[in-house]
Structure formats: C-alpha cells, structure tokens
Amino acid sequence: MAPAPYLVFDGVAKYFGDLEVVAPSFNLTIRRNEFVVFLGPSGSGKTTLMRMVGGLETPSVGEIRLDGQPIGAPDRERGMVFQSYSSFPWLTVSENVAYGMKYRNDMTPERKKKRLDHYLELVGLTDFADFYPNKVSGGMRQRIAIARTLAAGSEVLLMDEPFGALDAQRREGLQLELRRIHRQDAKTIIFVTHDVDEAVFLADRIVVFSNRPARMLEDVDISAELGPDRTIALRDSEQFFKLRTRILRMVRAATGEEEKV
Numbered sequence: 324m325a326p327a328p329y330l331v332f333d334g335v336a337k338y339f340g341d342l343e344v345v346a347p348s349f350n351l352t353i354r355r356n357e358f359v360v361f362l363g364p365s366g367s368g369k370t371t372l373m374r375m376v377g378g379l380e381t382p383s384v385g386e387i388r389l390d391g392q393p394i395g396a397p398d399r400e401r402g403m404v405f406q407s408y409s410s411f412p413w414l415t416v417s418e419n420v421a422y423g424m425k426y427r428n429d430m431t432p433e434r435k436k437k438r439l440d441h442y443l444e445l446v447g448l449t450d451f452a453d454f455y456p457n458k459v460s461g462g463m464r465q466r467i468a469i470a471r472t473l474a475a476g477s478e479v480l481l482m483d484e485p486f487g488a489l490d491a492q493r494r495e496g497l498q499l500e501l502r503r504i505h506r507q508d509a510k511t512i513i514f515v516t517h518d519v520d521e522a523v524f525l526a527d528r529i530v531v532f533s534n535r536p537a538r539m540l541e542d543v544d545i546s547a548e549l550g551p552d553r554t555i556a557l558r559d560s561e562q563f564f565k566l567r568t569r570i571l572r573m574v575r576a577a578t579g580e581e582e583k584v
C-alpha cells in the first residue's frame with residue numbers, strides 16, 4: 324500500500340500584485356519523512372513556495388495541507404533554516420539550541436536537558452556547547468540552527484539554501500551530515516537549492532522548476548536510483564555522475580541558460 328500523503332500542495336498559485344510567482348496549478352504530494360529538493364534557477368519562486376509551507380505567505384489560489392489540515396500561521400511543527408546564520412550571538416551554542424524548546428511548556432526541565440544533549444550530539448556540537456557562535460565555523464553555526472529547529476520539535480524542516488554561504492569542502496561535509504541526521508532522526512525535509520550536485524546528493528526526490536513563474540517540470544525519484552545511503556564514495560561514482568548530468572540537462576533545457584545553474 325502506498326504511504327499516505329503528508330504535505331499536499333493542492334492547486335496552488337501565487338501572485339504578488341501583477342507578478343505571477345507560482346503558476347497555476349501547482350500540485351505536489353510529499354510523503355512523511357521524504358527528503359525533497361526544490362531545484363531551479365534563481366528567482367523562480369522556490370522560496371515563495373517554502374514560505375507558504377512555513378505560513379509566512381499564503382497561496383493566492385489553492386491550499387497547502389499538512390497531515391490533512393490547511394496550513395495556518397507559523398508553527399514549530401514547521402521549522403525554517405535559512406542561508407544566513409540565525410543564531411543569537413549573545414547565547415552559547417548550547418543556549419542557542421535550548422532556545423528552540425523555550426516555549427515547550429509540555430516538557431519537564433529534565434526532558435529538555437536530555438533533548439538538548441541528544442541534538443547537540445546528533446549535529447556534532449557537544450564539544451562546542453559552551454562556545455559563542457562567533458567562535459565556531461560557519462558550518463557549525465548552520466548546525467546550531469538545524470539542532471535548534473529539531474529540538475523545538477519540528478516535523479517538517481524547511482531549508483532555504485542553508486549551505487549557500489559555505490565553502491565547497493564544508494558544504495560537502497554538511498551535506499553528508501544532513502543526510503545522516505535525516506536517516507537517524509527521520510523528518511520531512513524540503514531543501515531549496517540551485518546546485519545540481521547538492522540536490523542529487525541529498526534528495527530522495529528532486530522537483531525541478533522552470534524560470535518564474537514556478538512550474539514543476541520534472542519530479543525525479545533519486546532514491547530509486549541511488550538508494551538511501553549517501554557516501555563520499557558515491558559522489559565520485561559513475562552512477563552519480565550520470566544522474567547529475569541527466570538532471571543538469573533537464574535544468575538547462577528548462578531555463579535555456581546554463582550559467583544560471
């Protein structure tokens with residue numbers, strides 16, 4: 324039996340005044356715990372789609388539902404991680420992560436402490452718990468944001484080019500980590516990028532978008548081809564190379580402008 328739909332875009336379109344950002348009708352069904360990458364050129368409307376899932380924008384037409392319920396105001400159920408580092412500089416790494424649970428009155432202090440330790444460990448920051456964000460690397464600051472969102476109890480992670488500001492090596496390291504985190508602490512993830520290698524390495528599934536207004540051009544089942552385990556060795560494999568070349572061609576055909584991708 325096919326898994327039940329979890330996050331559903333149902334006949335969605337979005338306009339900002341006269342500007343059509345998401346073309347009617349955008350339909351997409353995401354399963355629980357799926358890692359979906361939105362891949363497409365700059366300014367195509369991917370961020371706007373994510374912001375609608377986050378509750379920061381509303382569709383002009385149609386509806387987005389999570390577990391059968393229409394999406395409303397922002398909620399900790401849907402946590403957002405952005406490109407710019409969003410940690411509080413006056414709090415330590417551990418206090419920043421704990422901040423995600425600040426308003427969880429349903430948890431005892433002991434439970435919060437356990438979760439804090441768990442998520443610090445999961446993102447590899449245990450040894451840096453007492454550091455301030457300006458004393459750790461950019462990659463670690465992104466991990467703080469990921470841990471805080473997970474600690475808050477988000478079931479859906481909305482990640483908007485979160486590794487865009489990192490150098491290539493850190494970026495690869497974090498991609499590997501994120502995939503591991505996703506395997507260990509299953510969540511539904513939507514990850515926006517315009518980097519084809521990053522998309523193929525991370526995704527269970529890639530949704531390829533056109534230039535604005537955003538239209539879904541392809542929906543590619545990456546896990547069917549690469550399986551769920553992603554390793555550094557996979558990145559150098561012929562299989563990976565062929566798949567990323569295929570996806571790159573799709574994006575080029577979609578945009579007609581190679582250099583944008």
Ligand SMILES: Nc1ncnc2c1ncn2[C@@H]1O[C@H](COP(=O)(O)OP(=O)(O)OP(=O)(O)O)[C@@H](O)[C@H]1O
Pocket residue numbers: 339342344363364365366367368369370371372517535
């Ligand atoms: N609040 C807003 N008001 C008016 N226009 C907006 C608003 N938000 C986004 N836009 C416009 O919508 C278009 C799509 O933007 P969006 O950020 O969704 O694209 P994107 O695909 O995420 O691009 P990038 O990869 O560069 O982040 C852009 O032309 C942008 O200027």
